[in-house]
Amino acid sequence: MAVTVSIPTILRTHTGGQKSVEAAGATLAEVIDDLETNHGGLKQRLVKEGALHRFVNVYVNDEDVRFAGGLEAAVKDGDTVTILPAVAGG
Amino acid sequence: MIRRDLVDAMVAHARRDHPDEACGIIAGPEGSDRPERFVAMDNAERSPTFYRFDSMEQLRVHREMSANDEETIVVYHSHTATEAYPSRTDISYASEPQAHYVLISTRDPEQHELRSYRIVDGVVTEEPVEVVESYMFAHTGADDTPDCP
Numbered sequence: 001m002a003v004t005v006s007i008p009t010i011l012r013t014h015t016g017g018q019k020s021v022e023a024a025g026a027t028l029a030e031v032i033d034d035l036e037t038n039h040g041g042l043k044q045r046l047v048k049e050g051a052l053h054r055f056v057n058v059y060v061n062d063e064d065v066r067f068a069g070g071l072e073a074a075v076k077d078g079d080t081v082t083i084l085p086a087v088a089g090g
Numbered sequence: 091m092i093r094r095d096l097v098d099a100m101v102a103h104a105r106r107d108h109p110d111e112a113c114g115i116i117a118g119p120e121g122s123d124r125p126e127r128f129v130a131m132d133n134a135e136r137s138p139t140f141y142r143f144d145s146m147e148q149l150r151v152h153r154e155m156s157a158n159d160e161e162t163i164v165v166y167h168s169h170t171a172t173e174a175y176p177s178r179t180d181i182s183y184a185s186e187p188q189a190h191y192v193l194i195s196t197r198d199p200e201q202h203e204l205r206s207y208r209i210v211d212g213v214v215t216e217e218p219v220e221v222v223e224s225y226m227f228a229h230t231g232a233d234d235t236p237d238c239p
Binding site for chain 1: 113115131135139140141142143145146148149152161165167176177178179180182183184185186187188
């Protein structure tokens with residue numbers, strides 16, 4: 001189950017500068033665990049206390065996973081996972 | 091350095107959405123540090139004290155920029171009751187070290203305040219804003235470098 005994960009500039013220190021990397025998993029949580037084995041430190045930038053960090057948006061193809069099961073969102077072979085920093089403030 | 095029409099567009103957006111906060115970006119060619127394409131974004135929070143880009147709109151704009159070899163040069167938003175200085179929340183969310191964070195205060199109905207900052211690893215550095223009519227004739231090089239050697 002290989003998916004392509006698009007990495008934002010701010011997190012590329014964990015991927016040796018690569019804009020996109022491959023990962024495997026049937027759910028977003030599995031994909032993130034697989035990312036962590038090859039690109040240590042990514043997980044804690046994405047997940048906090050068992051849920052997606054509020055500072056990031058994660059999409060599977062064209063869907064924001066916040067509205068599609070969060071970390072349990074299903075991922076299938078050939079999907080694209082896009083990570084973007086949330087742009088927000090007060 | 092930023093074109094006057096882009097400054098005017100940010101201020102007009104901030105005034106239009108007042109008393110809610112307005113937000114958006116200005117994209118430019120990757121690595122150029124030159125703001126060119128104005129993109130007003132929806133404030134998904136519709137709040138006078140908080141803003142967040144609508145996530146689907148942000149994905150769409152992200153894809154447009156990738157296809158055009160653009161990046162975010164300016165991230166702007168307004169403060170509608172306080173000064174044009176980044177709040178603690180602004181600093182905690184700032185995640186584009188290459189971007190200029192532009193704050194526009196609309197608390198005074200007559201006179202807006204517009205200031206620009208770099209926000210890197212939680213450190214805020216204000217920077218001067220030079221407004222120009224066009225980038226073509228703007229002074230960019232050092233004084234001692236002749237244009238035609």
